[in-house]
Amino acid sequence: MHPNQDPIIALATPQGVSAIAVVRLSGKGVIGIVNGLFCGSDLTQQASHTIHFGLIKKGDTTIDEVLVSIFIAPHSFTKEDSVEISCHGAPFIVSALIELFVAHGVRIAEPGEFTKRAFLNGRFDLAQAEAVADLIAADSALAHQTALHQMRGGFSSALQELRKALRHFAAMLTLELDFAEEDVEFLDRKELHKLADALIKNLTSLIDSFQLGNVIKQGVAVAIVGKPNVGKSTLLNALLQEERAIVSPIAGTTRDTIEGILHLGGIPFRFVDTAGLRENTSDAIEAIGIERTKAQLKKAFIVLYLVDLSNTTFKQAAADLVRWGLEGLPVLKIGNKIDLAPAAALENFKDYLLIAAQTGSGVAQLKDKLLELVAYKPTDGLATVVINARHYDRLQKSKQALTAVITGLEQKRSNELLVVDINSALYALGEITGEITTEEILGEIFSKFCIGK
Structure with missing residues (x-):
């Protein structure tokens, strides 16, 4: 594994208003981080490649109803623990989600960083x-x-x-x-x-x-x-x-x-x-x-x-x-x-x-x-x-x-x-x-x- 596994986050779908948006996270501990803000199944106890319905909450405030897909290393695109959150596509909701996870220790991904990690972790050449x-x-x-x-x-x-x-x-x-x-x-x-x-x-x-x-x-x-x-x-x-x-x-x-x-x-x-x-x-x-x-x-x-x-x-x-x-x-x-x-x-x-x-x-x-x-x-x-x-x-x-x-x-x-x-x-x-x-x-x-x- 590539040594730099700090958790990263980014919007994976195009910017702007849409019916659904997908926010992706990858890196060490991301499943636990998402689980701490997710009201639904205990994500840390779930199998890889499963989808779970629930709420993302900031304290007592619900940000959105979401579907959370989890991918446990090495069975993911980056070969790291990864999470994809499908939410409603309002820019406000997307920004609120990303800001929430950044406040919990996740950083914004650089351009191409998910694919770069996939390469560095041997996913492909x-x-x-x-x-x-x-x-x-x-x-x-x-x-x-x-x-x-x-x-x-x-x-x-x-x-x-x-x-x-x-x-x-x-x-x-x-x-x-x-x-x-x-x-x-x-x-x-x-x-x-x-x-x-x-x-x-x-x-x-x-x-x-x-x-x-x-x-x-x-x-x-x-x-x-x-x-x-x-x-x-x-x-x-x-x-x-x-x-x-x-x-x-x-x-x-x-x-x-x-x-x-x-x-x-x-x-x-x-x-x-x-x-x-x-x-x-x-x-x-x-x-x-x-x-x-x-x-x-x-x-x-x-x-x-x-x-x-x-x-x-x-x-x-x-x-x-x-x-x-x-x-x-x-x-x-x-x-x-x-x-x-x-x-x-x-x-x-x-x-x-x-x-x-x-x-x-x-x-x-x-x-x-x-x-x-x-x-x-x-x-x-x-x-x-x-x-x-x-x-x-x-x-x-x-x-x-x-x-x-x-x-x-x-x-x-x-x-x-x-x-x-x-x-x-x-x-x-x-x-x-x-x-x-x-x-x-x-x-x-x-x-x-x-x-x-």
Whole structure:
């Protein structure tokens, strides 16, 4: 058990008025403390994971009727004695309860302290603890599944396999050092090279998954750009299937950015309808809108470049791509208003996705293409995906160390130097799971959690 078991308390449900609120306590003696203020069953004589109805009283004054759930160590989230009090959700009642327990020696929990204690008490490793915060913040089906997979140890299992192979690698090289005078080799150098290559391949797979992980966690920013009146607002409305943006035949209707979120395959796509791109506008507000459009281009993961096929030639569309600096950006070229365009004109736009936003024609194909661009298929099984920037950084460091091992093998460096690089790789992976950590790292991680978790 972690030595710091002083009793802590926090509201576990959101602030504000609600039907029910849950106040949680954890630490040494919390069951006895709650029992001293509870009128009902003797909580100290009850079994773990039981719920009891009664009153919480301050002297002769009843604060509230409550349900008290008790969890006896080590069978709790924190692996300490824990209590959860379900009360009515009036802020006054919640404050009165917390103040009462603070007056009886319980202190207010720090952000993430319950989860931090769970980690320190061996409930799960650090990667799993961080997944708790990701699970709470999940705003899409895929983000939820990915965080749950990590919280249940999917990512940690993959890391443990890597660490196991590395430890074996280091042990064999170290053992050879003990028999240096006999010139004994416990592992063939070609086999060591092959093992290092395999480990790097596994690390690379995890590292490469971070792009998708970032998309799952943050969503995909998609900017819809083009000249005025090409149908950007109509396309946004067609994608969201609601009248999110004003549609008008008057050029320059959209003066500012308009956003909408659509979930595709469990991934949130954040579409931004922008002001139409044109030069020499005399409208000061429209000019500001165009500048904001340019700013959105820099933030976008995908740029939907929309062309009006009814009045634009392929040569003009290509020139506009260059004029607005869209070349080199992650651009998906879309030809709109195919229902109004001459059939002969469509032949020139073979590398464009052709749609009619007004009627919805081609919009389903556009959604499929967007999923394809983020390299995710909804039918794929849930594999291990890296969603945490800290994990990504440590995986990179581990890969760098293993690359140095391969260089060392090729240059026939001594076992002592090879073991140093292997240990560096092990250290980086250990920082992810918390097998190697510092108070500074823990403080940085858990400070980002909400109070009560």
